[in-house]
Amino acid sequence: MNRARKVKCDEGKPSCRRCTSTGRVCDGYESATTLTWYRPNQLSARDQREGRAFQFFTKMAGPVMSGSTDSYFWTHLVMQFSHFEPTVRHAVLAISSLYEEFARGSRITRQICGSTFAIGHYNAAIQQIKSSGDEQLILLLCILFICIEYLQGDIYAALEHCRHGIVILNNSSCPEWAHQYLVPIFRRLSIIPFFLGGVKSMRLPSLIGFDPAMPAEFSNIAEAQSFIDNLMLRSMECVLDGIDDHKSTLSTLLEQWETKAKNLVLNIPASSITDRYALYGMRLKHKVTSVYLQKPRDATETWYDQHLDTFRDVVDMAKKASQTWETARQVQVPDSSFTFEMGFLPLMFFVVIKCRSLTTRVEALAYLAQVGPAKEGLFDVGTLYRVGRRLIELEHGISLDDGITDYCENRYSEELLPPEGKRFFAIPVKHELEVISDQDGSVHYKRQIHFLQRDHQGQMRSTYLTGAAFSAAAVHAASLSDICSKTYAKSALPADGFISGITIDPDSVQTALVSNASFQSEWYPTASADYCNLTFAYSHDGIADDIVHVSYWLPAPSKFQNRYVSTGGGGLAINSGSQYAGSGLIVGAVSGITDGGFGSFNTQWDEVFLLANGTINWQSVYMFGYQAHHELALLGKELARNIYDVAKSSKVYSYYQGCSEGGREGWSQVQRFADQFDGAAIGAPAFRYGQQQVNHLFGNVIEQTADYFPPSCELDKILNLTITACDRLDGREDGVVSRSDLCKMHFNLNSTIGTPYSCEASSSTGGPMLRARQFSRPSTPAQNGTITAEAVAVIQQFFDGLHDSQGRRVYLNYQPGSGFTDAATSYDEETETWGLSISGLGGEWVARYLQLKDTSTLESLNNVTYDTLKEWMIYGMNKYADSLQTTYPDLSDFHSAGGKVIHVHGESDDSIPAGSSVHYYDSVRSVMFPKKNYNESVAAVDDFYRLFLVPGGAHCGSNSNQPNGGWPQTTLQTVIEWVEKGVAPETLDGSGGDIDTICRWPLRPLWSGTSMDCVYDQESLDSWTYDFDAYKLPLY
Structure with missing residues (x-):
């Protein structure tokens, strides 16, 4: 029985357009009524x-x-x-x-x-x-x-x-x-x-x-939208109900819609991005509806093969829509992660499941993840993507583990389409997500997916993705470009409330795909890699104008090895930019840096430390001290798990790498957060902060007290003579002071007095970044002279370390063979004399962080004595004890959690004394194992913490004065071997020099005639032991 379609008056003036357009006579209008609420x-x-x-x-x-x-x-x-x-x-x-x-x-x-x-x-x-x-x-x-x-x-x-x-x-x-x-x-x-x-x-x-009437032309986007929605709905009802009589009419209407839509496009200005994006969505609906409407009742899956060109058109259109979407997102505020309306997701999914051209459907899968938000109504991009990806693998008998972009970029004209017997005709998805709670309290999620096939007799059979259920974390994202889409990145952010008191801003997410990037450092082997740079911001609840930015470098899914690496800063920077980040990619890890909430990744702590003269920004101290890196690691580990869909039952190993300030930041995490990192590669840490920063001024005060300021050439000559004299003390002549302890005990600096020196005029800034802040050397004249007794006295006191006026030891200093950066002097061209050059690091520490003045150095060191330096050290130590001192020696919790640390320090470091690391190692040993003898306690510490002094090594790298020393380039890899395979390092391998064996402390290097051995030498060890008797409490 035919049912007359009810026609409602559209109240158009002067006559109802719905009536006149269909040949009906309009009966007129009732008296106008006003809607009253x-x-x-x-x-x-x-x-x-x-x-x-x-x-x-x-x-x-x-x-x-x-x-x-x-x-x-x-x-x-x-x-x-x-x-x-x-x-x-x-x-x-x-x-x-x-x-x-x-x-x-x-x-x-x-x-x-x-x-x-x-x-x-x-x-x-x-x-x-x-x-x-x-x-x-x-x-x-x-x-x-x-x-x-x-x-x-x-x-x-x-x-x-x-x-x-x-x-x-x-x-x-x-x-x-x-x-x-x-x-x-x-x-x-x-x-x-x-x-x-x-x-x-x-x-x-x-x-x-409620069917809309087809106008002569579409006057606006909404009109075109209403009509294509109606056509799609009527077409789907027609096919599902088997009413073939209506197909011809609907096909004609679809053709008319396409013509009118093309005309509408011509009238949309290029600046109307949202309208153009909407039209792409409508045209995709038109294409999909046109294919669906033609489907016969008894059609097999191979019937869809005649529409491969249409599917290709859909993908090309999706590409344009994706580009428009990205443009719209840049101007649209806010960005969206969920829309109530169905958009592109089910349409692209239709192409993925019905188009059997491998290259086309793989591209459709890629754009499915890029062309819209993470969720459209009931449709979830993560679910549809994973189901579509698995379907492609099943029907084509391939694996997309190596990424989908290879298939997109290497199209071939003739493709073998899968036979009917391998095709799935339907994939019902149970959209309700099941929550599974394990006994350990962890939670994961499952969603049931049925892959339906027909056998050769036409009987239906069901295949499951993983047993009876599909786990949302069962399949990794296919490629680097997939995980680098903003939509995917947003979906992988740690959940709301993951860290109490922290709110992540999903609209801040930015992604950048970086190809063939090269990495070179003494801390890791030279390499190149593709990666995705993902950045986002978060804030601390209750703190006004608080924004912290974090950046994570993501390796390709095929390269990811279930690892996360945090990297640290240097000087007054909380991060080192790209200096260490590449090391994470090399070991298959997500690699993270933070800006600490300082405003940008290039903003250093000193720029935000003071709110005004005398007023400290304590939040910056807290973040610089330890909290920023704690949050970076927590977020980074969870992000890595989410990005690569790592199952809760699988471990994501976490590591840290950093040197200098970055080394202190690493120890701040190990000492406070026992299970934060499984392993850490730490170099020359700037811990014992109160002493370390003031100690940079020690050489200046020696010179001012002695009223002698050695010319740069005189200092260089003393250094070179020291290296030459002490080179052979390890049994081999190689230009490296491997035994600075024997040098300290046996080399007589007085032997250098009277030796002539000569240097040409030079111009130097002293080096970039940390070096420039620590010591700026202006132009120097040509120099000729002989080493004086006054210069030797200055250097001897410099090596002896700081003592107060009563002869009590306040702090230690550099080993013989180290450069004299902290004792550097400056030349006054007007007076043609050498004078004081106040250390940048030491001067700024006292002026800004102790005296709370917004200045980068001290005006002078007038009236500053050794006792003054002691007072400054004690004041800084107490003021920042809970945030910067970072020498807590009881690592029992870290040890119990199974953590491992490899700690390296250049023996000729000229910025942070190597003895600083030795003293901390001995503090850990004596505090944690007080009842054991020396050898037993060393063995106990070696179970989780090993220290290596790098012969000839300078600050966080090789030494230009001792170039044959090199540096251990695979320290992070060695930590990973120790953590994941239980391979504890007895020695480290040197790179870039002649030293290929770096001994584990307390063993010391000694050449046997054919190889470098690691030996026990009590007298040498004693020279590294200090009693800081100027303090009433232990100084760890």
């Missing part, structure tokens, strides 16, 4: 949280809910109603809260409902609407309730709300505002069940009497 006083927030949630919806959620469709419903109607209608207000607050939870990384699942705030407001809206007979209000709330159920993962409740709304529309008069803004939404909602497997139990009632 009871409007109580405007609602206001009951508390601060409600106010914030409403503001969040207004600014962040509402504007993006509509996706590429008309946003008026969300940005105007909903907002207007929420100001005076309590039920709408409650629903908006629930949506705002749930949206924000999802945007911050929370999973959408019925078993883990949203916050009590969201659920409370949702329940309040339901209770209040129950007593309402206002159908127009109920219609509006139906849409809001559907959105809430989307964000709670309840597909059936969402469909039930939709069903209820359609019934109301079909059985009541529909005012113009509802026809214009609500009907299009319900029409698009009616399409969704067809992408859920076409199960009839999920079908929604048909909308009766």
Whole structure:
């Protein structure tokens, strides 16, 4: 029986266009009536949280809910109603809260409902609407309730709300505002069940009497949208219900739509990015609908092969849409991670599952992850991507573990399409996410996926992805470009509340794909790699204007080895930029750096330390001291797990690498957070901060006290003579002082007095970064002379270390063979004399951090004595004891957690004395194992902590004065071997010099005639032992 289609008046003036366009006679209009709402006083927030949630919806959620469709419903109607209608207000607050939870990384699942705030407001809206007979209000709330159920993962409740709304529309008069803004939404909602497997139990009632009339031309985007949505819905109903008589009419209408859409495109200005993006979505709907409508009832899967060109067109269009999407995201504020409306996801998924051209479907899979937000209504990009990827592997008998981009870039004209017997005709997805809680408290998620095939007899059989369930973490992202999409990166951010008191800003996510980058350092072998640089920002709750930026370098999925590496800074910088970050990529790890909340990755601590003269920014101290690196590692480890879908049962190993200030930062984590890192490669740490920074001024005070300022050439000559004299003390002449302890005991500096020196004029800045801050050497004249007794006395006292006026040891200093950076002098061209050159690091420490003046150095050292230096050391030690001193010697918790540390220090370091590291090692040994004898305690410490002094090594690298010394280039790899395979290093391998064996402390190097042995020498060890008797408490 044919049913006459009900035609509703569109109230066009002077005659109804819907009637006149169909040949009907318009019966005219009833008297115009005005829609009148009871409007109580405007609602206001009951508390601060409600106010914030409403503001969040207004600014962040509402504007993006509509996706590429008309946003008026969300940005105007909903907002207007929420100001005076309590039920709408409650629903908006629930949506705002749930949206924000999802945007911050929370999973959408019925078993883990949203916050009590969201659920409370949702329940309040339901209770209040129950007593309402206002159908127009109920219609509006139906849409809001559907959105809430989307964000709670309840597909059936969402469909039930939709069903209820359609019934109301079909059985009541529909005012113009509802026809214009609500009907299009319900029409698009009616399409969704067809992408859920076409199960009839999920079908929604048909909308009766709401078909739009085809205009002569589309006057705007909304008109074109309404018509293609209607055509898609009618086409899917036609095919699923087997009504072939309507196919011809619908095909004609689809052709007309395409012609009119092309004309509409010509009238859209290039600047209208959102309209162009919307049209791409409509044209994809048109292409998919055209293919779907032609499908015969008895079609096999090979029937789709005749539409390969159409599928190719869809992918090319998706590429343009993806480019437009990225442009739109740059100008659109805010960015979106969820939209209420169905967009590109199910359309691209249709191409992935029905197009059997490998190159085309693989590209479709790639754009599925790039062309829209992470979630569109019920459709989740992560699920569709993983299912599509697995389907391609099953049907083509390939593995995409090496990435999908290779297939995209290496197209071939003739492809072997999989036979019918290997194809899957349907893939029902259970969209409800199941939460699995393990006994250890960890949580993972499963979603059921059925891969349906027919055998040669036509019988259906089901294949599962992984047993009876599909784990959301079962398959890694396919390629580097996949994980480098902003959508994917956002979906992988640590969940909201992952770190208490920290809020991640998902809209701050930036990704950059870097190809064939080269890395070169003495800390790792030269290498090149492709990587994705992912950055985002977070803030600390309750702190105004607080923004911390972190950057993570991500290796390709095929290179990832379940590892994370944090890298440290140097000088007053909390990060070293790219200096160490490449080391993580080399070992298959995600590598992270932080800006500490200082404003940018290039901003150093001194720039933010003072709020004003005399006023400390203590948050910066806290972050620089240890907290920033703690947060960097926590976020980085979780990000690595999420990016590469590492199962909860699998371990992500975590490591640290840093030298100098970076070394201190590493120890700050090991001492405080026992399970933060599994292993650490630490070099020349700037711990014992109160002493270390003031100690840079020791050489200056020696010279000023002696009133003798050695010329640079005189200092260089003393250094070279020392190296020459002490080179052979290890049994081999190689230009390296491997035994600075024997040099200290046996070399008489007085033997150099009277030796002539000569240097040509030179111009030097002293070196970049840390070196420039520590010592700036201006132009120097040509120099000739002989080494004086005064110079030797200065250097002898320099090596002896700081003592107070009563002869008590205050601090240690550099080993013989080290450069005299802290004793450097400057030449005054006007007076032609040598004078004081105040150490940059030491001068700034005292001026800025102790005296709290916004200046980078001291004006002079007048009246500064050795006792003054001691006082400054004690003052700084006490003032920053809990943040910067970083010498806590009890590492029992770290040891119990199974952590390992390899600690290296250049024996000829001219910035941080090698003895500083030896003293800390001995402090750990004596504090942790007080009842053991020396050898037993060394063995006990060696179980988790090993120290290596690098012969001839300078500060954090090889030494230009002793170039044959080299540096251990694979320290991080050695730590990894120790942690993951239990291979503890007895020695380290040197690189870039003649020293290939670096001994483990307390063993010392000695040439046997054929090889370098590591021997025990008590007398030498004693020379490294210091009693800091100037302090009343132990100095670890």
